[in-house]
Amino acid sequence: xxxxxxxxxxxxxxxxxxxxxxxxxxxxxxxxxxxxxxxxxxxxxxxxxxxxxxxxxxxxxxxxxxxxxxxxxxxxxxxxxxxxxxxxxxxxxxxxxxxxxxxxxxxxxxxxxxxxxxxxxxxxxxxxxxxxxxxxxxxxxxxxxxxxxxxxxxxxxxxxxxxxxxxxxxxxxxxxxxxxxxxxxxxxxxxxxxxxxxxxxxxxxxxxxxxxxxxxxxxxxxxxxxxxxxxxxxxxxxxxxxxxxxxxxxxxxxxxxxxxxxxxxxxxxxxxxxxxxxxxxxxxxxxxxxxxxxxxxxxxxx
Amino acid sequence: xxxxxxxxxxxxxxxxxxxxxxxxxxxxxxxxxxxxxxxxxxxxxxxxxxxxxxxxxxxxxxxxxxxxxxxxxxxxxxxxxxxxxxxxxxxxxxxxxxxxxxxxxxxxxxxxxxxxxxxxxxxxxxxxxxxxxxxxxxxxxxxxxxxxxxxxxxxxxxxxxxxxxxxxxxxxxxxxxxxxxxxxxxxxxxxxxxxxxxxxxxxxxxxxxxxxxxxxxxxxxxxxxxxxxxxxxxxxxxxxxxxxxxxxxxxxxxxxxxxxxxxxxxxxxxxxxxxxxxxxxxxxxxxxxxxxxxxxxxxxxxxxxxxxxxxxxxxxxxxxxxxxxxxxxxxxxxxxxxxxxxxxxxxxxxxxxxxxxxxxxxxxxxxxxxxxxxxxxxxxxxxxxxxxxxxxxxxxxxxxx
Numbered sequence: 001x002x003x004x005x006x007x008x009x010x011x012x013x014x015x016x017x018x019x020x021x022x023x024x025x026x027x028x029x030x031x032x033x034x035x036x037x038x039x040x041x042x043x044x045x046x047x048x049x050x051x052x053x054x055x056x057x058x059x060x061x062x063x064x065x066x067x068x069x070x071x072x073x074x075x076x077x078x079x080x081x082x083x084x085x086x087x088x089x090x091x092x093x094x095x096x097x098x099x100x101x102x103x104x105x106x107x108x109x110x111x112x113x114x115x116x117x118x119x120x121x122x123x124x125x126x127x128x129x130x131x132x133x134x135x136x137x138x139x140x141x142x143x144x145x146x147x148x149x150x151x152x153x154x155x156x157x158x159x160x161x162x163x164x165x166x167x168x169x170x171x172x173x174x175x176x177x178x179x180x181x182x183x184x185x186x187x188x189x190x191x192x193x194x195x196x197x198x199x200x201x202x203x204x205x206x207x208x209x210x211x212x213x214x215x216x217x218x219x220x221x222x223x224x225x226x227x228x229x230x231x232x233x234x235x236x237x238x239x240x241x242x243x244x245x246x247x248x249x250x251x252x253x254x255x256x257x258x259x260x261x262x263x264x265x266x267x268x269x270x271x272x273x274x275x276x277x278x279x280x281x282x283x284x285x286x287x288x289x290x291x292x293x294x295x296x297x298x299x300x301x302x
Numbered sequence: 303x304x305x306x307x308x309x310x311x312x313x314x315x316x317x318x319x320x321x322x323x324x325x326x327x328x329x330x331x332x333x334x335x336x337x338x339x340x341x342x343x344x345x346x347x348x349x350x351x352x353x354x355x356x357x358x359x360x361x362x363x364x365x366x367x368x369x370x371x372x373x374x375x376x377x378x379x380x381x382x383x384x385x386x387x388x389x390x391x392x393x394x395x396x397x398x399x400x401x402x403x404x405x406x407x408x409x410x411x412x413x414x415x416x417x418x419x420x421x422x423x424x425x426x427x428x429x430x431x432x433x434x435x436x437x438x439x440x441x442x443x444x445x446x447x448x449x450x451x452x453x454x455x456x457x458x459x460x461x462x463x464x465x466x467x468x469x470x471x472x473x474x475x476x477x478x479x480x481x482x483x484x485x486x487x488x489x490x491x492x493x494x495x496x497x498x499x500x501x502x503x504x505x506x507x508x509x510x511x512x513x514x515x516x517x518x519x520x521x522x523x524x525x526x527x528x529x530x531x532x533x534x535x536x537x538x539x540x541x542x543x544x545x546x547x548x549x550x551x552x553x554x555x556x557x558x559x560x561x562x563x564x565x566x567x568x569x570x571x572x573x574x575x576x577x578x579x580x581x582x583x584x585x586x587x588x589x590x591x592x593x594x595x596x597x598x599x600x601x602x603x604x605x606x607x608x609x610x611x612x613x614x615x616x617x618x619x620x621x622x623x624x625x626x627x628x629x630x631x632x633x634x635x636x637x638x639x640x641x642x643x644x645x646x647x648x649x650x651x652x653x654x655x656x657x658x659x660x661x662x663x664x665x666x667x668x669x670x671x672x673x674x675x676x677x678x679x680x681x682x683x684x685x686x687x688x689x690x691x692x693x694x695x696x697x698x699x700x701x702x703x
Contacts, residue, residue: 114528116524120523130657141647149640185656186660190663193648204640233604233611247546248542254534255531
């Protein structure tokens with residue numbers, strides 16, 4: 001007998017909740033490290049000819065009342081000095097930016113501008129609005145499609161599993177203060193797409209097995225059977241996407257690090273939630289409905 | 303007969319491998335690269351109202367014209383200037399050397415000057431009220447100028463003193479046109495002849511009007527990626543891509559053997575089709591776009607895994623190789639269709655609602671999903687059929703069962 005996933009479902013619901021709690025607390029307490037894509041502001045990614053320290057850069061920025069900017073040394077936080085410096089300030093006018101840059105060149109020596117970005121506050125709030133709209137619209141459309149192909153209960157169970165994955169990724173990003181930018185939105189939507197994709201494969205098997213379903217077999221047994229029939233595929237598939245994403249994370253450029261990290265967590269969570277959350281939720285709902293039907297019948301016969 | 307099928311199979315594999323050897327790299331490198339990969343500057347400008355004037359369609363058109371002119375003067379290859387919404391203009395400048403200068407130049411208000419032959423500036427854009435392209439009396443194309451009240455006086459004086467001489471009209475210190483004064487013009491209305499086509503006249507008129515542009519242009523968003531970082535991202539993505547693909551290939555071969563080999567060949571065809579499709583759509587490959595490619599490859603592999611797992615089940619249930627493979631395909635089809643279509647929904651939503659970099663991701667993902675659906679259920683099937691009909695390999699193990 002294979003491991004009884006559905007029978008132990010309440011333990012998995014508990015596990016999922018426990019996994020989500022630290023992130024949820026972090027979101028409530030310290031919120032997100034929103035990048036300039038959302039908040040508006042200026043970002044400078046500079047590569048100096050000689051290694052510089054954070055305090056040197058801060059000192060140089062002081063004159064322009066920018067000493068409270070976020071200053072990070074790239075590569076890792078362990079080092080005292082680095083050639084790569086990452087500065088995030090409130091939105092600077094083009095003129096101010098030029099003045100600040102030329103002043104820094106005077107004080108800290110020559111540098112190469114790897115990246116320089118400025119996002120106006122209006123653009124930032126538009127992005128936030130569009131991101132929320134995109135998520136809501138894509139979820140509604142998915143619910144419609146799954147309800148049409150399967151049933152509403154499947155759609156809702158699947159969406160709850162997606163919500164789990166997204167909250168988990170958001171929680172991790174909040175907990176570790178990872179920056180959230182425009183591409184993070186793309187990552188979140190991809191995770192949603194992948195998670196539902198993964199869930200659908202199992203649902204599809206349940207739907208198929210329901211057709212030849214014998215009355216002697218309970219929903220728990222049927223879903224357990226379906227999950228195990230698709231288990232090899234679930235594992236292989238998550239392995240391939242994880243390998244592809246992990247190679248992007250480890251070997252890809254600095255600019256895609258956060259993006260691939262979000263995907264990596266999301267894919268693993270998506271594979272987990274499809275097996276341990278989505279289908280179990282469906283079973284719980286289905287059994288609840290069955291019990292109510294029986295209760296109605298018996299109360300009706302009285 | 304059965305050897306014929308095997309020969310056909312081997313021929314297809316050979317052709318695919320040779321074709322990919324020849325075309326893969328040229329295809330991949332000829333796709334337009336986003337600014338994040340090749341380095342460059344992306345600027346979003348917005349026309350804003352000033353006390354003197356409200357932004358309208360004409361004003362934005364004039365702003366676009368003047369930006370086009372300025373960008374062309376820097377002599378960049380393939381700049382993109384496009385309208386976005388009512389008031390915004392997106393300017394993309396690939397591989398730019400001095401982004402700061404370019405941005406300064408883009409946001410600058412246009413300066414229109416009228417100079418006499420000695421090079422003294424006599425009038426500026428604020429003295430000009432309007433400039434329109436018209437068909438003149440002799441059916442020639444002319445630009446009709448109309449001056450403001452003050453402008454009329456200065457222009458009357460200027461033309462009186464300079465009959466037979468040239469007046470230069472300069473925009474941003476560059477000569478736009480250099481007409482000869484035929485007679486004194488006291489009315490404040492003048493025409494400039496000499497435009498060959500009506501389009502040329504219209505163009506000149508718009509440029510002249512942009513010099514009297516009272517609206518302001520703000521830089522809303524500016525992103526510059528230096529060539530070093532762009533190159534670095536490109537190189538690293540290539541490595542990540544190669545490792546990802548390599549790992550997937552090894553994985554498929556180990557777990558599904560001959561079927562895995564077929565899947566890998568199908569995957570190569572898939573990647574070629576994807577590159578070809580991106581080229582046809584004239585898509586721009588950005589970093590998120592590369593991520594989209596990697597993901598869609600994951601989905602293409604998933605489709606094959608679904609089929610092979612179904613095949614395994616059917617084979618273990620006692621079906622013949624061929625029957626099991628056919629059943630595997632038909633059973634997996636509904637699942638593949640449902641899973642692909644749900645992902646396609648989010649790709650489509652992203653395309654319509656996402657910002658520019660997300661759009662690039664949505665295009666590659668969407669195209670990838672459609673192609674994955676196609677290759678998994680046609681090409682893999684076709685190749686496997688040939689192999690099975692060849693009847694050379696009779697043990698299910700060799701197909702990964």
